Amino acid sequence: MPRHDTPSSASPAGGVSRRSVIRGAATAGAAGLAVTALGGALSPAAAAAANRPASTGASASAGAGAAARPGAGAAAPAGPGAPTGPIVVHVRNAASGDIEMFSGISQTRIHDTDLAARIARAIG
Amino acid sequence: MSSHREAPEISKDPVADSTDVYAFVSPDKPGTVTLIANYIPLQGPASGPNFYEFGDDVLYEIHVDNNGDGQADLSYQFRFTTTVRDPDTFLYNTGPIESLSSANWNRVQTYSVGVVKGGSFIGLGRGLACPPCNIGPLSTPDYPSLAAAAVHSLGGGISVFAGQRAEGFYVDLGAIFDLGNLRPFENLHAQFGLNVFSGPAAGVNATNHLNVHSIALQVPASALTVSGHPTIGVWTTASRQRVTLWDADQGQNVSSGPFRQVSRLGNPLFNEVIVPLGKKDLWNSLPPDDDKQFAGYVTAPGLASLLPGLYPGVFPNLAALVSSGKPRADLEAILLTGIPSGLIPGFTNLTGTVLADMLRLNTSIPATPAAKQNIYGLLGGDPGGFPNGRRVTDDVVAIELRAIAGVTYPLVDKSFTPDAAAGKLTDGLTPASVSAPYLGSFPYLGVPYSGFDNPS
Numbered sequence: 362m363p364r365h366d367t368p369s370s371a372s373p374a375g376g377v378s379r380r381s382v383i384r385g386a387a388t389a390g391a392a393g394l395a396v397t398a399l400g401g402a403l404s405p406a407a408a409a410a411a412n413r414p415a416s417t418g419a420s421a422s423a424g425a426g427a428a429a430r431p432g433a434g435a436a437a438p439a440g441p442g443a444p445t446g447p448i449v450v451h452v453r454n455a456a457s458g459d460i461e462m463f464s465g466i467s468q469t470r471i472h473d474t475d476l477a478a479r480i481a482r483a484i485g
Numbered sequence: 486m487s488s489h490r491e492a493p494e495i496s497k498d499p500v501a502d503s504t505d506v507y508a509f510v511s512p513d514k515p516g517t518v519t520l521i522a523n524y525i526p527l528q529g530p531a532s533g534p535n536f537y538e539f540g541d542d543v544l545y546e547i548h549v550d551n552n553g554d555g556q557a558d559l560s561y562q563f564r565f566t567t568t569v570r571d572p573d574t575f576l577y578n579t580g581p582i583e584s585l586s587s588a589n590w591n592r593v594q595t596y597s598v599g600v601v602k603g604g605s606f607i608g609l610g611r612g613l614a615c616p617p618c619n620i621g622p623l624s625t626p627d628y629p630s631l632a633a634a635a636v637h638s639l640g641g642g643i644s645v646f647a648g649q650r651a652e653g654f655y656v657d658l659g660a661i662f663d664l665g666n667l668r669p670f671e672n673l674h675a676q677f678g679l680n681v682f683s684g685p686a687a688g689v690n691a692t693n694h695l696n697v698h699s700i701a702l703q704v705p706a707s708a709l710t711v712s713g714h715p716t717i718g719v720w721t722t723a724s725r726q727r728v729t730l731w732d733a734d735q736g737q738n739v740s741s742g743p744f745r746q747v748s749r750l751g752n753p754l755f756n757e758v759i760v761p762l763g764k765k766d767l768w769n770s771l772p773p774d775d776d777k778q779f780a781g782y783v784t785a786p787g788l789a790s791l792l793p794g795l796y797p798g799v800f801p802n803l804a805a806l807v808s809s810g811k812p813r814a815d816l817e818a819i820l821l822t823g824i825p826s827g828l829i830p831g832f833t834n835l836t837g838t839v840l841a842d843m844l845r846l847n848t849s850i851p852a853t854p855a856a857k858q859n860i861y862g863l864l865g866g867d868p869g870g871f872p873n874g875r876r877v878t879d880d881v882v883a884i885e886l887r888a889i890a891g892v893t894y895p896l897v898d899k900s901f902t903p904d905a906a907a908g909k910l911t912d913g914l915t916p917a918s919v920s921a922p923y924l925g926s927f928p929y930l931g932v933p934y935s936g937f938d939n940p941s
Contacts, residue, residue: 446741447739447741448741449728449730449741449742451728463726463727463728463741463742464741464742465741466726466742466743466744467742467743468727468742468743
């Protein structure tokens with residue numbers, strides 16, 4: 362089963378401080394394969410996988426605290442399963458299934474080797 | 486420079502590059518504090534057809550710590566929106582821009598402002614107009630009036646302005662970054678055996694006739710402070726969303742994900758002069774309460790080690806101090822904690838023990854009347870100036886040069902005698918080196934130079 366991390370974009374009100382958010386960004390390294398999904402450009406299989414309920418649930422919790430964090434006032438995801446804008450998928454490490462997904466001002470990070478493999482096949 | 490292009494990564498992103506922060510008790514409006522954050526460095530005024538503007542994709546913030554923990558208690562946030570009224574013309578304006586609602590102005594920028602306080606976002610204003618850039622006598626015939634109209638009242642005694650201003654920070658970049666040359670003393674420079682200079686010369690203000698973009702707030706001091714803590718710590722940040730993609734189909738960038746800090750500025754020259762090259766980008770991404778890891782660069786600044794070698798025989802006492810290995814507790818106080826009481830009679834801007842680079846302003850100290858201001862601030866006996874906050878006219882280059890050269894070390898070690906030259910260090914510039922006059926009222930920085938007249 363995919364393992365889903367706590368989204369790092371939560372607001373102070375959501376229990377993750379701005380400070381820890383910034384620190385997390387400072388220590389995060391870019392690695393692996395980047396795949397973008399702009400206006401449905403992601404392959405259907407990968408797009409479907411990216412919208413699995415568990416994954417979007419994590420995004421929703423990130424969006425819930427948007428009003429109190431930097432960028433408040435910008436468009437936030439409408440809710441589970443319904444990101445309103447482009448989705449960007451960053452496969453940090455295809456072998457381990459380490460994947461970040463971005464939509465609006467939210468992000469979520471999952472570990473899903475099956476999804477990562479399918480994305481890699483789609484772009485390969 | 487204070488913080489213009491001070492780190493490798495941000496030097497490639499001028500729209501998000503913070504250049505200067507000012508914080509001072511408003512001289513013409515007692516009871517209020519003025520906070521200014523400048524961005525987009527070194528703007529040539531003749532910058533058409535695409536004149537400078539804030540980034541719609543950048544989150545700009547001015548932060549205030551009012552309890553000394555190095556964390557923001559108030560974060561004023563600014564988001565900009567650019568509108569092109571007629572995409573079928575190549576022109577920024579199609580006639581004179583005589584008001585902020587002029588139909589002749591084709592590329593218009595507005596902004597929203599709010600404050601994050603106690604974990605909640607409070608909107609303060611939306612759809613606020615920026616002025617256009619200062620183009621010239623045909624396009625912007627009465628620029629001062631245009632800019633004045635772009636000073637908005639947000640209620641609660643808060644005023645705001647966001648737009649182009651004349652660069653008020655004066656510095657001899659060309660000399661300083663030519664291996665630490667200070668033109669007034671260049672004959673004393675080691676010159677690496679090249680013997681280029683035989684006598685002193687006047688400083689050259691590298692930022693003169695250049696513009697910058699300012700975000701300025703004037704806020705009642707009571708709204709920034711908490712009871713018993715008159716000293717605030719101020720810094721600015723710019724953040725971008727984690728992902729930016731070039732959408733070739735639309736011919737534009739697309740951003741996604743949460744915002745991450747890419748630029749920071751508190752005390753002038755901190756990242757530029759104190760933090761080593763390999764850590765400048767990291768520093769820009771961190772909050773002030775993480776600055777303990779940089780404290781060693783403050784207490785043993787590289788520039789203090791360089792000065793005796795660059796100017797042989799001029800700084801023997803500084804050389805001895807450096808050789809002693811004694812930590813520069815004076816610089817730590819000035820830059821990282823604030824100056825505790827007892828060091829300077831009647832003065833303190835200590836915020837606590839947390840080591841954090843913030844511009845500290847004791848708001849209980851009244852503004853110094855203009856006639857009595859000293860551009861060397863506290864070093865010149867003027868408690869209304871840097872490092873008690875920073876006014877637009879303060880000579881922060883000279884102040885920090887002198888402090889690093891040892892002038893402030895007697896604050897913590899009265900047995901130390903600064904070198905005679907330390908108290909005279911300057912790059913040879915003063916506020917008079919800025920051609921555009923500073924203003925006596927908000928937003929204090931001068932009318933931007935017009936493209937028609939600059940360069941002349």
